[in-house]
Amino acid sequence: MSTSIKIYVPRDAAALSVGANRVAVAISAEAKKRGVSMEIIRNGSRGMLWLEPLVEVETAMGRVAYGPVTPKDVASLFDANFSVGGEHALGLGLTEEIPFFKNQERLTFARVGVIDPLSLDDYISHGGFAGLKKAVAMTGAAIVQEVADSGLRGRGGAGFPTGIKWKTVLGAEADQKYIVCNADEGDSGTFADRMLVEGDPFTLIEGMAIAGVAVGATKGFIYLRSEYPHAYQTLLEAIRTARAARWLGPAIGGSSYAFDLEVRLGAGAYICGEETSLLESLEGKRAIVRAKPPLPALKGLFGKPTIVNNVMSLATIPWIMANGAKAYADFGMGRSRGTLPIQLAGNIKQGGLIEKAFGVSLREIIETYGAGTATGRSFRAVQVGGPLGAYFPESLLDTPMDYEAMAAKKGLLGHGGMVIFDDSVDLAQQARFAFEFCAKESCGKCTPCRIGATRGVETMDKVIAGDTSKLALIDDLCHLMTDASLCAMGGLTPVPVMSAMTHFPDDFNRAPKRMAAE
Amino acid sequence: MSWDDAVASSIVNEYKHLAGATLPILHALQENFGYVDKRAVPLIAEALNMSKAEIFGAITFYHDFRHEPAGSTIVKLCRAEACQSMGCESLVTHMKDIHGVEIDATTKDGRLTVETVYCLGNCALGPAALIDGELVGRVDEELLDALCTGKSHERIAG
Numbered sequence: 001m002s003t004s005i006k007i008y009v010p011r012d013a014a015a016l017s018v019g020a021n022r023v024a025v026a027i028s029a030e031a032k033k034r035g036v037s038m039e040i041i042r043n044g045s046r047g048m049l050w051l052e053p054l055v056e057v058e059t060a061m062g063r064v065a066y067g068p069v070t071p072k073d074v075a076s077l078f079d080a081n082f083s084v085g086g087e088h089a090l091g092l093g094l095t096e097e098i099p100f101f102k103n104q105e106r107l108t109f110a111r112v113g114v115i116d117p118l119s120l121d122d123y124i125s126h127g128g129f130a131g132l133k134k135a136v137a138m139t140g141a142a143i144v145q146e147v148a149d150s151g152l153r154g155r156g157g158a159g160f161p162t163g164i165k166w167k168t169v170l171g172a173e174a175d176q177k178y179i180v181c182n183a184d185e186g187d188s189g190t191f192a193d194r195m196l197v198e199g200d201p202f203t204l205i206e207g208m209a210i211a212g213v214a215v216g217a218t219k220g221f222i223y224l225r226s227e228y229p230h231a232y233q234t235l236l237e238a239i240r241t242a243r244a245a246r247w248l249g250p251a252i253g254g255s256s257y258a259f260d261l262e263v264r265l266g267a268g269a270y271i272c273g274e275e276t277s278l279l280e281s282l283e284g285k286r287a288i289v290r291a292k293p294p295l296p297a298l299k300g301l302f303g304k305p306t307i308v309n310n311v312m313s314l315a316t317i318p319w320i321m322a323n324g325a326k327a328y329a330d331f332g333m334g335r336s337r338g339t340l341p342i343q344l345a346g347n348i349k350q351g352g353l354i355e356k357a358f359g360v361s362l363r364e365i366i367e368t369y370g371a372g373t374a375t376g377r378s379f380r381a382v383q384v385g386g387p388l389g390a391y392f393p394e395s396l397l398d399t400p401m402d403y404e405a406m407a408a409k410k411g412l413l414g415h416g417g418m419v420i421f422d423d424s425v426d427l428a429q430q431a432r433f434a435f436e437f438c439a440k441e442s443c444g445k446c447t448p449c450r451i452g453a454t455r456g457v458e459t460m461d462k463v464i465a466g467d468t469s470k471l472a473l474i475d476d477l478c479h480l481m482t483d484a485s486l487c488a489m490g491g492l493t494p495v496p497v498m499s500a501m502t503h504f505p506d507d508f509n510r511a512p513k514r515m516a517a518e
Numbered sequence: 519m520s521w522d523d524a525v526a527s528s529i530v531n532e533y534k535h536l537a538g539a540t541l542p543i544l545h546a547l548q549e550n551f552g553y554v555d556k557r558a559v560p561l562i563a564e565a566l567n568m569s570k571a572e573i574f575g576a577i578t579f580y581h582d583f584r585h586e587p588a589g590s591t592i593v594k595l596c597r598a599e600a601c602q603s604m605g606c607e608s609l610v611t612h613m614k615d616i617h618g619v620e621i622d623a624t625t626k627d628g629r630l631t632v633e634t635v636y637c638l639g640n641c642a643l644g645p646a647a648l649i650d651g652e653l654v655g656r657v658d659e660e661l662l663d664a665l666c667t668g669k670s671h672e673r674i675a676g
Binding site: 050229266420 | 536537538539540541542544545566568572575576579580581582583594596598599600601602603604635636637638639640641642643644646648651652653654655656672673
C-alpha cells in the first residue's frame with residue numbers, strides 16, 4: 001500500500017462549485033477501468049481558485065498540479081501519466097512553485113489545501129496540537145501575555161487587540177465563561193473563514209480550546225452562517241472526531257482542562273456578524289444589537305464573560321503558541337503585526353486566497369496576483385473590506401494593506417476582502433446599493449441606521465434620476481449615520497457611499513448628460 | 519411533507535434542551551417541512567417558556583425562515599457586490615424577461631423558488647448560486663435557462 005498513488009481533489013465548496021466532485025468521480029472511474037490503484041484524498045483548496053478544480057499528484061519531487069480539470073480531461077491525464085507528474089496541457093508544475101502560491105506567507109493557512117481536513121493523523125503530523133500542548137503547561141496569564149505580545153488584532157474587521165480582550169475575560173470572576181467564534185462571514189468578497197473551516201477545521205478547534213484554557217472557559221460556540229452548508233458538515237464531523245479522540249471533552253489532550261464545543265447556524269442575517277447581535281442570536285432572540293458597555297468580555301453570552309473572536313483570530317492562535325509571539329510579530333508593519341489572509345474576488349482573472357504579511361500594497365495584489373480583470377476590460381474600482389468598505393480608484397492602489405494606512409485614506413481593511421470592478425461599474429448604483437443593503441440588514445434598533453438607510457436609497461434614486469442638488473443631503477445623512485449609529489452597520493455604511501462620491505464624482509452627475517443627449 | 523403539529527412538537531422537544539434553542543428548532547422545522555408554519559409559534563413558546571411575541575419576532579427577524587412552502591427546487595442567487603461585479607443583476611433580469619421567473623418568489627406551478635442571498639463565500643468564482651444546497655460558481659444564462667425550463671444540466675446535481 002505504501003506505493004499507492006496519492007491524488008488530491010479538493011472538497012472545498014469553491015472547488016465543488018466548478019465541478020470538483022465530478023472530477024473526483026471521473027478519476028476514480030478511469031483508474032478502475034485501467035486497473036490502477038489510487039488513493040483519492042479530498043483536501044481543502046490551495047486558494048488558487050481560478051485553477052479549480054485543481055488536481056494534485058504526490059511525486060518524489062513534491063506535489064504536482066493540474067488545473068482547471070474537467071471530467072473530459074481525465075482520460076488524457078491518465079494517457080499523460082499524470083500520476084507520476086507527466087506532462088499535460090493542464091500541467092502547472094510543482095504546486096508550491098506556482099508564483100501565486102510561492103510568494104505568500106502562509107501561517108494561519110499553512111495546512112489548508114495540504115492535508116485531509118478531517119484526518120487527525122494528518123493534522124498532528126503537520127504540527128497540529130503543538131500549540132495546545134504548550135498552552136496546557138502554562139498559566140492563563142502567560143498564555144494571554146503570549147497572545148498580547150504577538151500583536152494579534154481581531155481579524156473580523158475591527159482590529160481590536162486580541163490579547164486585551166482575553167485579559168479582560170481572564171480577569172472576570174464567574175462560574176461560567178464562554179468562547180464564541182464569530183464564523184458569520186457575511187462580507188461579500190470574503191471567504192477566508194469558509195476555506196479555513198473546510199480545509200483545516202482542527203486548527204479552529206485547537207485555537208478555541210487554547211482560548212478556553214487561557215481564560216478558564218469550558219464551553220465554546222461556533223456561530224456559522226447558514227449560507228455555508230459545506231463548512232457546517234465539515235465542522236460537525238471535525239468536532240465529533242476531536243471529541244472521540246479526547247481533544248474535546250472533560251480532559252482535553254490528557255490535560256486537566258475541560259472544553260467542549262457546539263456549532264450553531266445563523267439564519268441569513270448580516271447583522272449577526274456584529275458581536276452583540278451574534279450573542280443575542282445565540283441566545284435564541286431577534287439579533288438586536290446591544291449597547292456597550294457592558295462589554296461582552298464581562299457580560300456576554302447568557303450574561304457571562306465571553307471571548308468573541310473571528311475565525312481567523314482563533315485559527316491563528318495555535319501557530320502563535322507553537323512558534324512564539326515574536327515569530328508572529330516579526331511579520332507585518334506598524335501596529336498591524338503578523339499576516340492577513342487576503343481574499344481577492346469579484347471581477348478578477350486570478351482570484352483566490354493570498355496570505356501575506358501586513359503592508360503589501362493593493363496594487364501588488366490586484367496586478368501581480370490577480371493579473372487584471374476577468375472580463376479583460378480595464379480596472380475601475382476596488383472595494384476593500386466588505387459592504388462597509390471604501391471603493392478605491394486606481395490612484396489609491398499604492399496604499400499598503402495595514403489597518404492604520406487604510407483608515408488614513410478613509411477606507412478600512414475589514415476582513416481582508418477585495419472586490420474588483422471593471423469599467424462597466426456605475427459607482428452611483430453601488431452607493432445606492434450600500435444604502436439598500438443597510439436598509440435590508442439593519443437590526444432596527446437605532447434610528448440613524450434604520451431610517452437613514454431607507455432615506456439614503458430614496459435620495460440616491462433622485463440623484464441617479466438627475467437631481468444632483470440632493471448630493472448635499474447624502475453628505476449630511478452620511479455624517480449623521482457615522483456619528484449617531486449604535487454599531488458599525490449604520491456607522492460604516494457611509495464609507496462606501498462617501499468614497500464613491502469622492503473618488504468617482506462623474507458617476508453621480510450622469511443623468512443630465514443623458515437627458516441632454518435625448 | 520405538509521405541516522403536522524404532532525411531528526412539529528416532537529421536533530421542538532428534540533431540541534428544547536439546548537441553550538438558546540430557538541434557532542436550532544426553527545432550522546429543524548424548516549428542514550423538515552420546508553417552511554415554518556405560524557402554528558409553530560405557540561408550540562415553541564410553550565416549550566421554551568418564552569412569549570409568543572418573542573418567538574414570532576425571532577421567526578420574522580431572520581431572512582432564512584419561510585412562512586409558506588417553497589418550490590421543489592430552491593435557487594439562492596447571490597446578489598452581493600462580488601457577484602454584482604460579474605453581472606448577477608443581468609441574470610436576474612434575464613430570468614424575468616425570458617422566463618417570467620421573478621426573484622424572491624415561487625413560480626405558479628410550484629416548481630421553482632428563486633431567492634436573493636447576500637454572499638455564499640464563492641466570490642472569486644461568481645456569479646454564485648446555491649441550488650438545492652449545492653454551490654454553483656460562474657452561473658450563466660445557459661444554466662439558468664435549464665433551471666427555469668426544468669431541463670437537466672451537468673452542473674446541477676441529482
